[in-house]
Amino acid sequence: MTTVRPPITIVEADLDRHFTGIVEVYRANEWSHAQNPERLRTAIELSSYAVVATEGEQVVGFARAMSDGAFAVYIADILVLPELQRQGIGRSLVKELLDRYPMERFHHQVLVAERGAEGFYRRLGLVPVGSFGLTAFIRTRDQ
Numbered sequence: 001m002t003t004v005r006p007p008i009t010i011v012e013a014d015l016d017r018h019f020t021g022i023v024e025v026y027r028a029n030e031w032s033h034a035q036n037p038e039r040l041r042t043a044i045e046l047s048s049y050a051v052v053a054t055e056g057e058q059v060v061g062f063a064r065a066m067s068d069g070a071f072a073v074y075i076a077d078i079l080v081l082p083e084l085q086r087q088g089i090g091r092s093l094v095k096e097l098l099d100r101y102p103m104e105r106f107h108h109q110v111l112v113a114e115r116g117a118e119g120f121y122r123r124l125g126l127v128p129v130g131s132f133g134l135t136a137f138i139r140t141r142d143q
């Protein structure tokens, strides 16, 4: 017997429909946000744009963006279920966000790459800030 899997679809996140699945994607990647779903929900609600990758009814990926709507967009939390990584889902999620804030209108698109994810962003055409003689600064609890 052959099992036919539904296609992966990228759609705007609808928290009533997708929130449980979004938390599961964070949890499956062992991101601490999953331990505090209320704060995560607030973060997504206050983001400018959030998208999910779905396979049928299941959420298999998530990403969000925060923007001033004119010059800058900050991309955050790109996550794909571990068992479905390296199948092009992350690329589709990032493309959806970057297309929403095109370089024809926006001055810069920026993100902080997790350790190990640098190659992914390079593959998508993003460039480390150091390449422009710029330095990114950060304060984080993860130091």
Ligand SMILES: CC(C)(COP(=O)(O)OP(=O)(O)OC[C@H]1O[C@@H](n2cnc3c(N)ncnc32)[C@H](O)[C@@H]1OP(=O)(O)O)[C@@H](O)C(=O)NCCC(=O)NCCS
Pocket: 029, 077, 078, 079, 080, 081, 084, 085, 086, 087, 088, 089, 090, 091, 092, 112, 113, 114, 116, 117, 118, 119, 120, 121, 123, 124
């Ligand atoms: C990083 C992540 C979102 C990538 O999603 P994905 O669906 O596996 O990536 P894709 O399959 O769309 O990969 C797109 C391209 O990047 C490459 N790539 C993916 N992950 C990579 C990595 N960690 N290092 C180097 N290249 C990578 C793929 O091989 C593919 O290359 P191609 O253009 O030759 O086909 C996913 O691995 C993930 O959820 N990781 C855990 C959470 C995380 O660290 N997120 C990043 C937050 S900054």
